[in-house]
Amino acid sequence: MSEKELVRQAQAGDFAAFSQLVDTYKSRVYGLALRMTGNEQDAQDIVQETLIKAIDNIESFRGESLFGTWLYAIALNQSRAFVSKQKQASLKSIEEYLPAKSAEHMHDAEAPVTLFDWKDPHQLLEQRELRQIIDEAIASLPEKYRVAFLLRYHEELSIKEVAKVIGETVASAKSRVLRARLALRDRLSRIFEDRYGKELQGLR
Amino acid sequence: MGKSCKDYVSELNDFIDGELDPELCREIEKHIGKCENCRIMVDTMRQTVELCREGARESLPPALEARLSGLLKAHWDRKFGSKKD
Numbered sequence: 001m002s003e004k005e006l007v008r009q010a011q012a013g014d015f016a017a018f019s020q021l022v023d024t025y026k027s028r029v030y031g032l033a034l035r036m037t038g039n040e041q042d043a044q045d046i047v048q049e050t051l052i053k054a055i056d057n058i059e060s061f062r063g064e065s066l067f068g069t070w071l072y073a074i075a076l077n078q079s080r081a082f083v084s085k086q087k088q089a090s091l092k093s094i095e096e097y098l099p100a101k102s103a104e105h106m107h108d109a110e111a112p113v114t115l116f117d118w119k120d121p122h123q124l125l126e127q128r129e130l131r132q133i134i135d136e137a138i139a140s141l142p143e144k145y146r147v148a149f150l151l152r153y154h155e156e157l158s159i160k161e162v163a164k165v166i167g168e169t170v171a172s173a174k175s176r177v178l179r180a181r182l183a184l185r186d187r188l189s190r191i192f193e194d195r196y197g198k199e200l201q202g203l204r
Numbered sequence: 205m206g207k208s209c210k211d212y213v214s215e216l217n218d219f220i221d222g223e224l225d226p227e228l229c230r231e232i233e234k235h236i237g238k239c240e241n242c243r244i245m246v247d248t249m250r251q252t253v254e255l256c257r258e259g260a261r262e263s264l265p266p267a268l269e270a271r272l273s274g275l276l277k278a279h280w281d282r283k284f285g286s287k288k289d
Contacts (some may be wrong), residue, residue: 010207013284013285015276015277015280015281015284018276019276026264027262027264028261030265031205031262032265034262035265040265044265046270046271047264047268048268048271048272048275049275051272051276052276052279055276055279055280055283056283084286091230094213094214095213097213098209098210098213098245099241114240114241115240115241115245115246115248116244117244117247117248118247118248119252119253121251121255127258130255131258134255134256134258138256149256153253153256153257154256154257174217177217178214178216178217179254181217181249181252181253182213182249184256185245185248185249186250187251188248188252188255189248203284
């Protein structure tokens with residue numbers, strides 16, 4: 001049965017249709033909430049509240065987006081209460097994530113700053129430690145960037161769907177996803193460079 | 205003097221995710237062939253997302269799953285009545 005048909009039946013009061021709709025998304029909403037809050041109990045509460053709100057408001061879903069998009073938007077509203085306000089800071093501008101102070105002079109001999117090449121970090125770090133580094137790096141992103149990044153690459157939404165969930169223009173969603181990715185890359189790069197450096201010292 | 209790395213950076217997500225128009229895509233590929241910084245940038249940006257995706261699928265904790273099934277049905281019935289079952 002198509003999603004549209006399930007929505008129509010759920011709106012007419014069919015619980016089985018509603019269950020089938022949310023089954024596809026509830027573990028994903030949990031994963032998103034877990035990365036938003038970093039806390040399992042909070043994530044569970046968010047899933048529960050999201051699904052209750054979805055029941056309360058099922059008639060107001062007009063099918064202009066995917067059902068999942070609508071559900072994620074509810075989940076994000078719910079998770080706002082759990083996310084600390086101090087993480088609302090902004091990130092650097094896109095150009096500032098390039099190497100050297102002035103990006104225009106990257107090819108000049110005076111500015112021979114080369115990016116650090118990670119190669120494959122799995123060679124250096126155990127899976128569990130790597131996972132922890134990644135989770136901490138994601139958690140360190142300011143909320144609005146973290147949300148955009150997770151929706152795009154964890155929930156695999158298109159940029160258009162991301163924009164709908166966060167209530168921003170496509171251009172703004174794009175910019176947040178890019179800055180989040182650049183900031184994460186930057187942070188991981190620093191951590192890996194430090195680790196590779198220690199590894200090399202140990203070899204001496 | 206052609207474009208600099210700065211001109212490409214805002215397109216890198218679309219480039220890596222395969223969503224850039226083919227002409228600009230070829231232009232960036234050509235640039236990456238000559239520019240070590242951009243090659244590393246693209247490679248590490250790609251890895252950033254791959255690393256975040258690894259092991260990223262959670263399943264619902266069984267306790268929550270158990271709690272939800274009763275709770276949601278009860279909430280549903282309060283709203284719609286149990287006429288449809």
